[in-house]
Amino acid sequence: MNTGTVALVNNSKTQIAENFASALNSSSNFKIKTVANDAAGRDLIKKNQAGAIIEIPNGFGDQIPSASKQITVVIDPANVQLGATAEGFVGQYLTQINFAAAHIAPTFSTNIEKTTDKPLNYFDFVLMGIIGIALMNSSIIGVATAMVNYREDQILKRITTTPLATWKFIVAEILSRLVINVVQIGLIISIGKYFFGAHIYGSVVLLVIISLVGAVLFQSIGFTIASLAKTTEAADSMSTAVTVPMMFLTGVFFPIDSLPKWLYAVVQFLPLAPLLHIIRTIGSGVGSVFDDPKNLILVFAWIVICISVSIWKFRLAEE
Amino acid sequence: MKQMEKVIEVKKLIKKYDELIAVSGISFEVNRGEIFGLLGENGAGKTTTLEMIEGLRKPSSGKIKVLGFDIQHDLKSIKEKIGVQLQSSAYYKFLKLGEILKLFSGFYNKSVNADELLRIVDLEAKKDQFVLNLSGGQRQRFSIIASLVNDPEIVFLDEPTTGLDPLARHRLWDVIAGIKSKGKTIVLTTHYMEEAEILCDRVAIMDRGKIVVLDETHKLISRAEHPFKINFILGADDEKFISFLSEKFKLKDHISRFPGKDAHFEIRIASQKELNEILTEIQKRAPESLTVGRATLEDLFIQLTGKKLSE
Numbered sequence: 001m002n003t004g005t006v007a008l009v010n011n012s013k014t015q016i017a018e019n020f021a022s023a024l025n026s027s028s029n030f031k032i033k034t035v036a037n038d039a040a041g042r043d044l045i046k047k048n049q050a051g052a053i054i055e056i057p058n059g060f061g062d063q064i065p066s067a068s069k070q071i072t073v074v075i076d077p078a079n080v081q082l083g084a085t086a087e088g089f090v091g092q093y094l095t096q097i098n099f100a101a102a103h104i105a106p107t108f109s110t111n112i113e114k115t116t117d118k119p120l121n122y123f124d125f126v127l128m129g130i131i132g133i134a135l136m137n138s139s140i141i142g143v144a145t146a147m148v149n150y151r152e153d154q155i156l157k158r159i160t161t162t163p164l165a166t167w168k169f170i171v172a173e174i175l176s177r178l179v180i181n182v183v184q185i186g187l188i189i190s191i192g193k194y195f196f197g198a199h200i201y202g203s204v205v206l207l208v209i210i211s212l213v214g215a216v217l218f219q220s221i222g223f224t225i226a227s228l229a230k231t232t233e234a235a236d237s238m239s240t241a242v243t244v245p246m247m248f249l250t251g252v253f254f255p256i257d258s259l260p261k262w263l264y265a266v267v268q269f270l271p272l273a274p275l276l277h278i279i280r281t282i283g284s285g286v287g288s289v290f291d292d293p294k295n296l297i298l299v300f301a302w303i304v305i306c307i308s309v310s311i312w313k314f315r316l317a318e319e
Numbered sequence: 320m321k322q323m324e325k326v327i328e329v330k331k332l333i334k335k336y337d338e339l340i341a342v343s344g345i346s347f348e349v350n351r352g353e354i355f356g357l358l359g360e361n362g363a364g365k366t367t368t369l370e371m372i373e374g375l376r377k378p379s380s381g382k383i384k385v386l387g388f389d390i391q392h393d394l395k396s397i398k399e400k401i402g403v404q405l406q407s408s409a410y411y412k413f414l415k416l417g418e419i420l421k422l423f424s425g426f427y428n429k430s431v432n433a434d435e436l437l438r439i440v441d442l443e444a445k446k447d448q449f450v451l452n453l454s455g456g457q458r459q460r461f462s463i464i465a466s467l468v469n470d471p472e473i474v475f476l477d478e479p480t481t482g483l484d485p486l487a488r489h490r491l492w493d494v495i496a497g498i499k500s501k502g503k504t505i506v507l508t509t510h511y512m513e514e515a516e517i518l519c520d521r522v523a524i525m526d527r528g529k530i531v532v533l534d535e536t537h538k539l540i541s542r543a544e545h546p547f548k549i550n551f552i553l554g555a556d557d558e559k560f561i562s563f564l565s566e567k568f569k570l571k572d573h574i575s576r577f578p579g580k581d582a583h584f585e586i587r588i589a590s591q592k593e594l595n596e597i598l599t600e601i602q603k604r605a606p607e608s609l610t611v612g613r614a615t616l617e618d619l620f621i622q623l624t625g626k627k628l629s630e
Contacts, residue, residue: 153409160375161403162426163395317375 004051004082005031007041016061023093029085051079052086116286124199127192128280129252132272134184135215141239143222148235157317166316174219181215201285214275217299220306227313246272274298323350326473326504332381334367341367343528354505356519364528365508366477373403373475399428402471404462406478410450417446420468427469436464440494456487463494474498476507480514492518512617526624543614544622545587547594551601552608553582560604568597
């Protein structure tokens with residue numbers, strides 16, 4: 001998994017230094033850009049063209065006691081993931097050299113197995129999160145502000161003067177937005193797959209269907225907000241208050257199990273969290289959505305709750 | 320007298336909002352083919368009454384029948400046969416006029432061609448325009464024809480000319496008269512007395528949720544205590560002459576000075592005989608302007624409610 005670009009400053013001419021630089025270059029964890037000195041590396045970080053610097057000191061690897069034995073890793077705090085990867089790589093490589101220098105073999109070792117043989121990377125994880133965010137924002141904010149706006153403009157009242165049943169109007173609104181959602185999901189998947197090389201191993205059709213279930217969930221939240229908000233501004237604020245915490249906490253950009261335990265206990269039940277879990281399961285092609293039905297149950301429970309509140313509270317016009 | 324077909328029957332209608340009584344036990348009927356006006360100041364209960372008949376608001380108690388259908392049980396049948404223009408109606412900003420008419424006509428079993436409707440109000444050329452591109456008068460005209468998409472038997476117009484300039488208002492009166500000439504019944508609310516006088520066959524004046532008087536418009540005017548008016552402007556202010564008139568004809572509460580001009584007066588008169596005598600006296604003073612007129616609905620409204628209508 002490529003996590004970014006590392007600037008390499010190699011001040012040593014020894015074989016050990018050359019071997020290390022070669023190992024860095026052949027790593028798939030990052031790209032290496034060789035620069036003349038530390039200042040040039042820092043300049044690249046300033047220009048966002050690199051996220052860390054690995055500096056091999058002059059004389060590193062020389063077989064004399066006074067030779068420098070320390071490699072410096074400069075980490076950009078704004079690029080923690082790349083920094084950690086670079087630091088880990090250097091540490092692991094130096095441990096191997098140390099063992100070799102002492103002529104000993106390691107007693108304990110690690111055997112790493114993956115849940116799938118298929119290559120998956122961080123972008124694949126985030127792409128599913130982006131689908132979730134897009135559906136959530138367009139559906140919650142779109143429905144809530146549009147409905148309250150229609151009510152303020154008396155369009156909903158005008159609809160009630162016609163024989164059109166209220167449920168038909170709402171179903172038509174939902175269906176028209178679902179058509180837009182299909183286009184939205186299609187675009188995100190296509191751009192992710194063909195422009196950024198994302199991997200999707202599961203059924204794209206199932207992915208779209210489950211995403212549309214999510215869109216219905218978020219639209220029902222939008223209708224709930226529209227039931228409670230009196231003005232477009234209030235609907236806008238309430239939508240933001242609902243979407244922003246979900247956007248940051250429910251696993252769009254990082255797995256929710258990295259959250260503090262008390263926060264995880266709450267976040268796992270928020271509407272976006274179980275939906276993201278389901279669409280990631282489909283996208284990665286690892287297991288079935290029915291392996292852990294808890295997430296599906298949570299999504300449908302939220303739909304039932306929000307639709308019930310909307311039926312109870314949502315009115316096209318004052319009575 | 321010819322028995323008229325009743326298309327709307329309202330009996331003991333009440334609408335309460337907690338402690339506030341918006342409509343207080345009113346009863347009236349509307350005949351087929353007439354223009355029936357609900358008059359009153361803002362907050363008198365006109366729009367609430369209208370919206371209860373249209374089925375938009377639920378009455379607290381009372382009975383409403385429209386075209387023989389009970390509003391509580393046959394609302395869908397009623398909505399198929401009525402057209403409603405709301406106060407300050409808005410339409411989808413992203414649809415053109417023709418598209419809006421097509422959309423709304425799709426909600427009914429019966430519909431009228433959009434071009435035909437636009438022709439009624441001279442808006443055929445605007446068919447592909449958005450509502451936002453129309454002037455105030457054009458928007459109001461459009462909102463009226465939008466209420467005709469289902470060829471309704473009854474048309475409800477809620478303050479259709481509010482906010483329009485006099486020219487646009489007169490143009491809209493012609494449109495409303497044209498709708499009536501097609502045999503449709505029109506129920507309208509307004510706070511313009513002149514509009515009610517010109518358009519309405521019958522008028523109900525509302526005040527604080529009650530109907531204070533209901534009759535044919537010309538009969539209502541004849542109920543005024545002072546059915547005649549003289550309006551005159553003297554060459555110069557003449558307090559002595561005004562005092563003389565006031566004392567001789569006992570006009571103390573019925574003579575008033577218009578604000579703005581120095582010598583512009585109005586006298587409200589109870590009888591023809593008195594009218595002739597006062598006219599003779601005024602003509603002796605060679606006024607710069609002298610007009611004799613009838614009382615108006617506004618005079619009756621002031622007499623009945625003690626209030627003066629304003630926009």
